[in-house]
Amino acid sequence: MSYTILLIDDNRDFLRELSECLDEYNVVCAENGSQALAILRHPNEIDLVIVDQVLPDHKGTEVIKMIKKINPELEFILLTGYGSKEIAIDALRAKVDEYLEKPVQPERIKKTMAEMLARKTRGRDFDLADSDGIISRVKRIIEKNYDRKITLESISSIVFLSPKYLSRLFKEREGVGFNQYKFIVKLNRAKELLLSGGLSVVQIADKLGYLNPESFIRMFCKYQKTTPGAYRSKYSRQKSIKSGI
Template sequence: MYKILIADDEQDERNVISYLIKKYNFSLDLRNASNGKEALTILEHEHIDILFTDIQMPFMNGLELAARAKEINPTIEIIFFSGYDDFEYVKQALSLHAVNYILKPVNPEEFYKSINEVCQTISNQKQDYLINYDFTNAYNPSTISSTNLTEKTSSDVEDSMILSNIEQATRLKDPNLLRKNVSFLLKKYEGTQNISHIYIRYLCTTLLRYLLTSLPDHETMHFQACVDKIYTFNQFKEIKEFIESFLEKSLTYMKQEMQAPKYSIHVIKQYINGHYREDISLNQLADLVYLSPKYLSSIFSQTTGISINKYIKNIRMEKARELLVNTNMKIRDIGTTVGYPNISYFCKLFQEEFRISPEKYRNKGQLEE
């Protein structure tokens, strides 16, 4: 879990950022500071991965804080957020290698994109360190393959793409895509002698984690035990057979789930929850689960008690309500964010849903606080 430090002298702003971190399910260990001096103390005593700081703060401004943070931890990722759209600030932020410069009030989508990119960057850095670390003295050279770690090549990029396909296949419950990519990856390294055994195990551990996500909860509980087992094998053949046994389990369970209507409903809900900002058609949803639009519409209504269009509207309205209460975004921007770029239509739907206008709803929420 990465640590993020939010530095801002306004409690409301810190609350908004904390809310967005929870809303988007980022696995981050949160620290807060109300001024630059307090933030610096935290940086000196804890390893912070991400600094999310305001520019204007008491005792020490965000630019000074960021410079000190880089001295303490050169790998720290920095994001500035400020109410000042000032080119000089932006220039200084760039000189400190900041990831982004976000204007207040913070746009949730821009925030999500920035934090997601930062987490991915940190993850990649840690993986690169693992792959490039010299394990020559730590492992017996008679094991699976050479302990001299190879330079990163286009092959590594290919591996990343294959793992991404496997993760997508388990998420979308696509057995054909899953079998094809797992088989390709295992065949690629079968008999290979010029690759680090630690890299092989890293790949197979990642692969195993994705396979286990497609199995029932009681199977996923044994992940660490499975990882430990992988590290006891001395031949790639043993690892391959171990992975293939879980592949077959995954494929069997996947096919069983796909035969049940509840699986199709789960996929549709998952897709809507992730794409409610976009135009979503019934035909598009039906293609996702290989059903006719008419049959999908029927089983969705029978299972959930509401139509697909009503479900989409409910999701959008709930997201709009959250943004009204927890952010300072303009009502027009909130409408666009939840999939209704026409503000009049958005306000009409919101009024129908909650019997109150978006503006009055926001004011009511502020009064209750």
């Protein structure tokens, strides 16, 4: 499958060098953000965008945000010769997929791009049955590892999907987001442990992976509108009444 790549950079020598390195792809070049937006507003087959942070008319991160309004499915590599905390924050806010600091060799860009496109290809090839199987697997991983730190990125690497695609697929199949599902699993497990009566609140917090019991109690109070101790007392008493004890 031949992919189409949009390169946005005002350095013509760099555009030429990178285009030559990507000779197996269809490459479209733009020297500023306005040119890139004009290209994308017309019918096109762009699969991935590589954009420099410093452009004559806009910041690269600003261009990414504008492009996402046209096509939210596109993925982006941001290039910058000024690695700073401010740019990193801008990249995060723009939801950039990859971030590379200049000077960077074209082969490094090509390798990063190939990995992104490979994930994208695998995502496109899944049919409905495959998708359901993958989501079931993701749910099992979450349920078995509720006490560990699980990120969308770590799970996506296990099932060979991009984080963006997995996030959208999970929400479509389950009706809740990835992080919300993680929280629901942890909350339900907390309720089970509270009603089993064998562990203290401090021990339950530790078992659920919280760094301290205060964080667990705050979380529980926020969503259950009661403390873990009060929840245990109330529902243990109801359970006893139903059992005739």
